[in-house]
Amino acid sequence: MANSKFEYVKDFEQPDALLPNTWIVVRIDGRGFHKLSDHYAFVKPNDRRALDLMNAAAVAVMKDLPDLCIAYGVSDEYSFVFHPTCQLFERRNAKLVTTIVSTFTAYYIHLWSTYFPSKPLQPPYLPSFDGRAVIYPSARILRDYMSWRQVDCHINNLYNTTFWTMVQQGDMSNTDAEQELKGTVSADKNEILFKRFGINYNNEEEIYKKGSVLYRQYELQQPSQEHEVGDEDESSISEPKQSRSQQDKLKKLRRKAQVVVDHVDIIRDEFWQRRPWILSGKPGKLPAADSNDTQATQ
Numbered sequence: 001m002a003n004s005k006f007e008y009v010k011d012f013e014q015p016d017a018l019l020p021n022t023w024i025v026v027r028i029d030g031r032g033f034h035k036l037s038d039h040y041a042f043v044k045p046n047d048r049r050a051l052d053l054m055n056a057a058a059v060a061v062m063k064d065l066p067d068l069c070i071a072y073g074v075s076d077e078y079s080f081v082f083h084p085t086c087q088l089f090e091r092r093n094a095k096l097v098t099t100i101v102s103t104f105t106a107y108y109i110h111l112w113s114t115y116f117p118s119k120p121l122q123p124p125y126l127p128s129f130d131g132r133a134v135i136y137p138s139a140r141i142l143r144d145y146m147s148w149r150q151v152d153c154h155i156n157n158l159y160n161t162t163f164w165t166m167v168q169q170g171d172m173s174n175t176d177a178e179q180e181l182k183g184t185v186s187a188d189k190n191e192i193l194f195k196r197f198g199i200n201y202n203n204e205e206e207i208y209k210k211g212s213v214l215y216r217q218y219e220l221q222q223p224s225q226e227h228e229v230g231d232e233d234e235s236s237i238s239e240p241k242q243s244r245s246q247q248d249k250l251k252k253l254r255r256k257a258q259v260v261v262d263h264v265d266i267i268r269d270e271f272w273q274r275r276p277w278i279l280s281g282k283p284g285k286l287p288a289a290d291s292n293d294t295q296a297t298q
């Protein structure tokens with residue numbers, strides 16, 4: 001078939017490689033989950049099974065794509081982050097986004113019956129997700145992106161928790177609760193929860209307040225390994241190319257690593273300082289004293 005007269009059509013395909021040396025975030029979001037969550041009667045405002053299912057699908061994506069260095073999920077969305085050194089699919093936008101979206105959706109549907117055993121999926125209420133890639137030029141801006149999503153989680157969860165408590169426990173109509181909450185700030189909502197319902201928002205589950213952060217935990221034998229593979233901290237970011245064998249070694253370590261699901265603050269420095277390998281791209285591990293304080297999965 002080489003050189004057929006039809007081959008010229010290939011020239012209509014546009015290159016879409018994402019800028020080199022930048023962080024790539026692929027954010028996916030459930031399509032029409034307002035309706036879907038109603039149909040399958042998700043618990044309001046937070047359905048633990050639905051969130052656990054999102055997290056399980058995201059862990060599967062992280063395992064499938066060792067180039068991913070961190071992911072953050074809340075509600076029906078997940079952000080997956082590739083390191084600036086990532087060369088997967090020559091950094092082609094459409095290939096990266098469609099692979100993440102379809103892998104996530106496949107696992108979400110595959111795992112559905114584990115989390116909702118008594119609610120088989122029924123057309124047309126089948127879960128699907130959209131996705132987009134955005135690039136960020138520095139670790140600082142990537143962190144601000146992650147902070148933005150976590151702040152959003154907090155604001156929405158405080159609102160939703162207060163709203164549904166007023167409706168479910170305070171017997172208010174949706175309209176009345178919405179009207180009363182109009183123009184309120186965080187302190188007002190905390191007070192409504194505490195004074196009227198005896199609920200201290202701080203005691204709500206961390207997964208609801210903070211969302212879920214996924215990253216790799218390495219079991220490194222020798223500290224020297226930490227320095228074999230990479231040159232990717234921001235000081236040396238102008239030279240991101242790794243040799244083939246370095247890339248393979250790194251991939252192997254990433255594949256072997258455990259994917260951890262955490263519900264912690266990712267806005268302050270502490271999270272990143274204690275886990276420098278997430279941003280540096282060099283496998284590393286927690287100081288010994290800290291190594292038991294995260295919740296491992298799979």
Ligand SMILES: Nc1nc2c(ncn2[C@@H]2O[C@H](COP(=O)(O)OP(=O)(O)OP(=O)(O)O)[C@@H](O)[C@H]2O)c(=O)[nH]1
Nearest residue numbers: 030031032033034037042043044045046047075076
């Ligand atoms: N009851 C319940 N609903 C949830 C939960 N998580 C997500 N949802 C629903 O999913 C929606 C997600 O919001 P959006 O992504 O903005 O809305 P969407 O309906 O998915 O619409 P598009 O994303 O634009 O397709 C929320 O508004 C809720 O209705 C949950 O744990 N419990």
Ligand SMILES: [Mg+2]
Nearest residue numbers: 029030031076
């Ligand atoms: Mg959605």
Ligand SMILES: [Mg+2]
Nearest residue numbers: 029075076077
């Ligand atoms: Mg959403």
